[in-house]
Amino acid sequence: MTDNVRLTEREETILHAVIHTYVTTAEAVGSRSIVKRYGLGVSAATVRNVMADLEDQGYLEQLHTSSGRVPTDRGYRYYLNHLMPVQPPSPEERDQIDTELSQMVRDAQEIIRHTSQLLALISHHPGIVEAPDDTNAVIRHVELAPITDSRVAMVVADNYGGVRTMLIALDEPLPRDNVEKLNQFLNEQGEGVTFEQMGRAISHRLETSQDEERRLAETAVRVLGLMPPHRSAQVFLEGTIQLFEQPEFHDVSKARAIFTLLERRDHLIELLRARLLTEEPPRFSVVLGSEMEPEGMEEISVVASPYMVGGQTVGILGVVGPRRMPYWRITPVVGYTAGSLSRLLTRLAG
């Protein structure tokens, strides 16, 4: 994907200039406008020659003969890998992120929803955040609370401060006085491990124990067997209307395509997981639409970062926008937000 060719210095300067002006103006950029704006000590004609070279190499393209150049995905990729300045977010942005996040005092779920709004607010593009899913959450405490004879709520607190409730419809009533013991048993088996591990521990007990403990294990298996299947991770996507501001989506058919795409937000996050979390360690990344597997996302790109609790990656957050995004501004914001969220959740959990 990232081939190691390096462009000459002048080519880099000009590619950088093209991308920068294209991103800010949303219009194909010509040789003259570049020398005007950046006045590198050469003439428009020279710039033209270099641009032609860059086009041959696939970094730029023309929409039609004789109009300005526009960066290709390859051009963006090169920019992202070699040219983009590495900088922290502006003090104002940092301030805004910090204060907004520090005002969130409720449970993990709420914090995560608000983070997506925060991202949208600051980046002026839709923000997306995936809530940690159950699969590898470590149980800190579990409690069965009987609601009626035939229904029981299972409250699970996990290691990153999240608490969720599952409703279990029983096939036969749970003896009331048994609940206390069952809770104790579940916590013995479940504390500090994942759901899957708890299941295994209980099965093991079922085989090796006797009498009361065995009876408890049987009940536990019965109850847990009736548990609804794991909820797939929740994804919050906020601020989608911001896309209307982008001139590329002023065409209604394009806008519709994008919105249709974004409706499948679980799908989108799945693609991001594939890109971010397969690497070790999982890391920050900008994903261009055309680099994603199933076609159809050519128009968009995502600046995404994993976030973690206590050193372990638990989810992804990011900003969605058109390919023509001010990456140099968005990237620091996303990175900083991921860091702040990680810290906040870790504190909440600890």
Place this chain on the structure above:
Amino acid sequence: MTDNVRLTEREETILHAVIHTYVTTAEAVGSRSIVKRYGLGVSAATVRNVMADLEDQGYLEQLHTSSGRVPTDRGYRYYLNHLMPVQPPSPEERDQIDTELSQMVRDAQEIIRHTSQLLALISHHPGIVEAPDDTNAVIRHVELAPITDSRVAMVVADNYGGVRTMLIALDEPLPRDNVEKLNQFLNEQGEGVTFEQMGRAISHRLETSQDEERRLAETAVRVLGLMPPHRSAQVFLEGTIQLFEQPEFHDVSKARAIFTLLERRDHLIELLRARLLTEEPPRFSVVLGSEMEPEGMEEISVVASPYMVGGQTVGILGVVGPRRMPYWRITPVVGYTAGSLSRLLTRLAG
């Protein structure tokens, strides 16, 4: 609002015809096209005269001199009140609603979210459903489940099958062995009444009881005092992309306006509440955008209905669309869905 003037029969026929063709074609309708399509035994010139009359009376309007007529809000209102055929949904629609709803077996929250999708699916317009809010939910069972020393989860089952969990951050730890008794106490006070009533009952105990019961009441007050404020009712709005299909929203600026509007879905539902639930009994209703208080919703209208559990109204559901909506098709669907959802939730609660 509904003035009692009745139009002549011929005027009604023509108004009906204009609305019907305008809704289906989305184009201003002229006299000739009406006689062609409906061939009432009169000439185009006569129709023209009648249309001119209807325009004078404010039921129709012209976009510009010499193009067809378009219904005004007043025209729609008259249609809705006097002209629209009263009919059940088509067998296929009924079928679809029944099967989709019967497949939902999870908790009330999930059912309600899916109902908004269902409405969108069948009506081809965005569906909106307001989840029952806490304010007048009757507590069926309440249970405190300690998570850590400083946090406790309160699980509340209400009378319509909903279960919600609230996290309470304690100021000082809750003695573990006290929890059992506290739970019992809370249920004694809370079962069968609303939150507010429970609060009052406990305050009363605090004044009249002594010793242990008084101590329990004190603890209860302390814990409940730390409870987060009532969550405002959740509103699910699904299928908004369907709006892109409507020609009136092919203009991006209009589309953006609508989407901005719909982002404040809690606000929208508030307006609907004001319209539907102030009447006694609360009833089915079509609300045209211009009839709503704060300006700015002229472009849309909502077909909405309350739904209930065990005879009591607990929420609102509906379909949002452009003014130019096929009310005769949507209205039965919304009504039927409200009925089915009411039955389902009542069954679930019972």
Place this chain on the structure above:
DNA sequence: GTTAGCACTCAACAGCCGAGAGTGCTAAAG
């Protein structure tokens, strides 16, 4: 290798024209 000059291309915009749909008015017919 770089620059100036020049001919050429293309999108975007404004203006114009004709077709088509629809109206309002008037006068004649019922």
Place this chain on the structure above:
DNA sequence: CTTTAGCACTCTCGGCTGTTGAGTGCTAAC
């Protein structure tokens, strides 16, 4: 008095044209 036919008029929409301006590619000179 109501209905109808006829006619002149209005307005939108689509297609066509010419112009403008930004931008390119090429070539020859520096």
